[in-house]
Amino acid sequence: MNFQNQHPADIAEQLSELDNDERNLSFLMLSPEKKTQVFKFLEPAVQIKIIKALGNKELSIVLNNLPPDNRTKLFENFPDHLIKTSINLLNNEEREIALSLIGYKKDSIARLMTPHYIQTKADKTVTQVLTHIKKEGKKAETLNFVYVVDENNVLIDDLRIGQLLLAEPDTKISELMDRHVLAISATTHIEDAVDIFDKYDRSALPIITESGVLVGIVTFDDILDEVQDQTTEDIQKFGGTEGLEMSYTQSTLLDLVKKRAGWLVILFFGEMLTASAMGFFEGEIEKAVVLALFVPLIISSGGNSGSQAASLIIRAMALKELKLRDWWYVMKKEILSGLLLGLILGTIGFLRILLWQETGLYDYGEFWLEVALSVSVSLVFIVLWGTLSGSLIPFVLKWCKLDPATASAPFVATLVDVTGIIIFFSVAAFFLADKLL
Template identity: 40%
Template sequence: MPLYSKKSKEAYIMVNFKRSFRDLIKNKDWKALKQSLNQFNPHEIAQFINDLPEGEDVILFRLLNREQAKETFRHLSHENQEHIIEGLAQHIHKLSDLLNDLEPDDRTAFFEELPGKVTQHLIQLLSDEERKIAMQLLGYPENSIGRLMTPEYVAVKPDFTIEQVFAHIRQYGKDCETIDSIYVVDKNWKLLDDIHIKDIILASPEQTVSELMDHRFVALNAMDDQEMAIRVFKDYDRVSLPVVNADGILLGIVTFDDIMDVVEEESTEDFHKFGSLQEPIINPLKASTFHLFRERIFWLAALLFVNLFSGAVLSSFESVIQSVVSLVFFLPLIIDSAGNAGSQTASLMIRSLATGDVHLKDGYKLVGKEFIVSFLLGITMAIGVAAIAKFRSPEIIYIVALTMVSVVMIGSLIGLLLPFIFTKLKLDPATASAPLITSIADILGIVIYFSLASHFLGF
């Protein structure tokens, strides 16, 4: 009950603040507005800024102190981040402070979404040290782990005593994203081990770091794809992981919150691809009508031409349809079942490929298993459709039952194979989207249905 009351109170404060915000701006009561902002955490402020109209969001952001601005900026949508930067263009010192204060990995994620010339201009506002870090991170391939890492971590030498480690943490740990793990390196900065902070806290002050080392650590390679980092974090359940180069030199760390951002981006991207959208749409409320039209028209038009084959196939069976009109009654049911079965299987395979649960070499095993599963599904659905046909059109009961088994099996196998084919061709398996699978299954379903009808009915 107290938790509920606290949440209700926070919501009430936020609503009142939203109501009074425009009045405070109108009256130019900046002091009162700035004091009001201290009641909210950065995440709440970011949510509020995301909902503000253009102009007012910049006004509010400028009132934040440096620490608030840094934390709030990382919670904003990319669209609003760009707008804030544009709004601060006339306030170079404020903009420079913001960019220098941002965590290197958050800043890199923001920079890589901007046009090259804009990024070059903003990099010039960084201090020499931060500019060097930014250029280093941006030098890694797009979607590589190197783009995610931050160079802000705590590293110690094996001969440090625990007392020296704590002194080192107090001196250098303030600006680190996390001190959950302390990294052990040699004089050339080659990673030797990582030690959980809990083990350091529980150790005696006189003990040395080498006494706590077990040399069993997990590290990421800076050049590997970000999806590799997702799998490693999932397998080892870590808050952060070190990043090394090919020689094992410690370059930085990747934290769990950065991985969660990648997971969200990957999920959004796959979701849009599976729906045959060309690019992820940031916000349909804010996107222009033409942008929404452009995102959807390409695949719809392409699939329209694919579906012309369905019409061509139907026209070739006109005589069968005219003679046995009852065949048309079951047509939507049959072709929809094929598409649905294919989409189900494709969703499972795309997810499994993305998480690393299955690999290309597993394709042959899965085909055999899917053949059995789809056969059982087809038999079950055939019994259902045969029961309907018994009362509706008993003369075609065997045709619709046999067709149902065939289309469910074929649709399922298409849904299984397409993601593997796209992966083999170095394409994103999410491109094997539901509309594409459905269109292929529709054409094959019509061919199978009316071919069987022609055979059994003697046409």
């Protein structure tokens, strides 16, 4: 296939659809520059397969020319022996960069940074900086900003490239500086860095050490890739499964089962408590079989309201709209929401029994009114309880330093199922005492 004139992303997509031998051969036929461009768009699993098929010379060219942030992400998916082999194929400069990046914590913003950027000193002229850009600019990740450092490489300012282009050639960089610079600490968590990018609407931001030394930059496209990965993981967790390391199509059957089995077992044991609760009220069910008709309706309404609340709160937390200290504000709001939603469903439930009784569609017996009240009042309490549970659990998890996304919809639904049974039969016992019960 002739890939040379296509965009690297399109080439990567087409290569991924080929079988191993044809894909490896097609990749080898690409020019050295095109190899590097295409490689970073491939899925991790495909990257590893191609690397294993490459000779040391070809692999060395790809790895040495791959952007450091993409190379670090690639190494994260490598087995240990392959990391060692790959690092030994890097030249001295790139090897030092790779080892430095790998040393940072996995969730720190430094893992996404690249050391390829334009920096200068305050005593340089605009002409000198522009000459430097022409010489080194091809290696830079972005040319939007020029970063100004002092003798100790401490970041003191950043200048937009437009400022240099509009300035007189002999103007000193110090004359253009205002010494107001926005930077991110290398140890900052990636999620916090996303908020900084969003707040200040920047396409790139410098990364500094605790002492202010400039060590790299992070561009917004790298942040977007990470946001997509984290959002995917949160959605998977909220669905009651562990996050997948690779995409769904790249995951094996065994991986899918392993990631889902744990939660399903936990939820199964939870639902066993529902069966136990039903068994506890077996006597009441025998006396008033009509109550069993409404058990699915009751517990599903509570589970649905809890899942809704959990979805809203977890998303608000992800967007930083809610913090841990806002739990009481949320509780007050959800108490009113839960009551109103419960009253709506309770009213519908009451009218449904009334309509069926009056039209003869179903005979609920002489105590149909008490049955209707039991169902409607239970719906109010269970929907309220489901709403409060779904909104409170994410706060509890965050307080325990756990991921709020773990408050998955199945987990909340299972919790409300068990307690919903108890609420329903307790309310029914109140209205039907000395009648059916």
